[in-house]
Each structure stands twice: as C-alpha cells, then as structure tokens.
Amino acid sequence: MKVAITSSGPTLQSNVDPRFGRCPYYIIYDTEDGSFKAVENKSNLAAGGAGIQAGQNISDMKVEAVITGNVGPNAFRVLSAAFIKIYSGASGSVKDAIEKLKKGEYRETAGPDVGSHFGMGR
C-alpha cells in the first residue's frame, strides 16, 4: 500500500507537517517494501484551493492512505471521493508515524477536523 505523509522535509526523520494542503513535502512510502520518495508539494503556494489541488495530486499518485495533522473540508471531499483513507492527528517524525500506522495505532478520520484555510496561517 502506498501511503502519503505530509512532511516538513524530504526525509523520514523530518517532522509530520500538520497541514494537508500547504505542507512543503509529501513522503510517499510503500508499506510492501519499505521504499519511499519525497515529493515537493507544488500546491502549497496556491492562492486558494490548495487542499483540493493537493488531494488531486495525491489521488493521481495512486496513494491509498494519507497521514497528516489536519484535513479541511474541501480536501476531505476530494480524498473521500478517491477512496483514500485519512489518518489525521499525527505528529512527531514521519518514521514514527509510519511505525504507528503499521502497528494499527491510527483510526481512520471520519470527517474534516479543521475549517477551510487552516493552513494559511491566519
């Protein structure tokens, strides 16, 4: 299964970024073989609709689950339509988040947990 983790940097040691649409990187991690790649989030500078664009990009990468801090209503709608599982409320390093997922410590998020524009810093 391919998992996208919102990350503040390009490595497994980077911290999970709490913003889904406006994080700087996504770590795309493959739980089958433990391989990963860092993808720059090009939508984090969007004037509006960053969560929608990020949801689109994540969906296009054939990811099956997302680990992040918070997800807003628009991103939630896109990810849900793409049948992507959302695990929000994550913090700490990307590596720890992956371990927690493997141990089944995350519960799937049933709805958006922040309002629109959460990641815009205002």
Add this chain to the structure above:
Amino acid sequence: MEKSRKLIISVASGKGGTGKTTIAVNLALSLSNVQLIDCDVEEPDCHIFIKPVIESRHTIFIPVPVVNQNKCDGCGRCQEVCLYNAIAVVNKEVIIFPELCHGCGSCTYFCPHKAIEEEKKEIGIVEIGKSGETQFVHGKLNVGMMMSPPVIRAVKKHINKKKTAIIDAPPGTSCPVITAIKDTDFVILVTEPTPFGLNDLILAAEVVRKMRLPFGVIINRSDLGNKKTDEYCARENIPVLMRIPFSKKIAEIYSRGDLIIKVLPEYNKEFQELYKKIEQVKVNPT
C-alpha cells in the same frame, strides 16, 4: 490631457482603518458634478455617511460549471485548465467547488465532450442612487461569497465619464484592490504614521507603481506615531497631499456618521485643494 475629461480618483490603503472612506466621502462631497463609487463590496460603508436614496438595484451573477454526467467521461481536462483549483477529478468523478470558481469559463471552453453547462450563481448586488447632487453607486457581496472582483467590476461599469469619480477601494494589496484601482487616473493612498501604517503603505505603493498609476499619500492622524512615513515619502519622491490631525472632534464626527466638511466647513477648502493638487500631479507626474 483633454479639458473635458473628468478624473477618476481611487482612494486605497495597504492597512485597513486608515481613513479611506473618510477621505472618499468628504472629497466627493466637496466637489460638484461628481460620482461617489464604493468598491469596498465586502464592507461598503460610504452610504452611512452620505445617506443616499437608492433608485435601482441589479443582481450580479457569475457563471459556475455544472457537469452533465451523460456526456462526461472523466477525462480531467476541466481540472487541468482551472487556474483556481475549483475542480477535482478523481475516479472519473468531477467535483466542483463553486465557492472557488471565478466564473472564467475555461472549463466549459476546453471540455472536449461539451459536458459542462453553466449555471448562474448570484454573488451580490449593485445599488445606484444619489445624495443631493452626488451620484452614488456601491456593490454588496453576498455573505459567504469570496469572489468580490466580479461585483467590483459591475460597480465600475456605472462610472460616468462626464463626472469626476471618487472610488472608495477595499484595503490590502490583493485582487479586490487591483480591480478597484485599475484604470483610474490617480490613486490616493491613505496611511497613518505608525509602523503598521508604514509597512502596509510600502506594500501598497509597490502595487500602484507596478500598475503604473500616478499616486500620492494622505497621512491621517498625522501628529501621532513617528516621522518615518514622511521620511519614506520624501526618499521615494511620493507627494504627501494632505495631513489630517488626530482630533477628538473628527473622531466624533466620524462616529456619528457625519461629514467633516459639514461640521467643520473649513475642510471644504482643504478637500478642494486636495483635488487641485491631484490634477497638478496628474498633469506633471514626478
């Protein structure tokens, strides 16, 4: 410049609450053959001061896309061409976010299957009226809408070239401000001599310079704060057109929704001189 052509003057500011409306309404009402145009459609307030009689109202719509599921094959072209991230296409399903739609029509135009139809969405109204001899136009963006530029453009369509037009612009430096001050002959940037006022004045001045519009500064509450705003204007060759002191009397007039020029008639001359200075700067730009 042709003599007959009247000026369109916009009143803007980087920082909010510096006194744009105060300047716009008092300047407009100190002049004759004038239109007051309130383009701050998110929070229009000129009407509070001039108490116009509204004579007509128009509803403003933008076209938003609606997908005809029978024709759509989920190719995703609409998502690719949308500059505003208002469309997502996942698992061949088109999801439209109308609140992000600017009504540009690109998705409709580029859809290879003609599967997008446009629906009119109401986003606000324009009201036209007058107060005495002053013509008045303002727009009101509906609550919950984010796209003010289409309403601002609809308001500006009512500019009458035979009259001097004073435009009260929204605060800030983003799309609504650009839309309001675009194609005006002169921009007044209202500021206050505080660190916040100066910071946002510098941003606003950069925007106005990029748009190649002649502009000048009014320093409101000019005896507060520090001299840095004056120093900035001098260094940048920006004319300071007027100063209004920090006065309890003026604050009271404003709070009652009155006009400075009515309660303190000596200000009539000050605002008329402001207009003359603008005409001069406009003719002899620095």
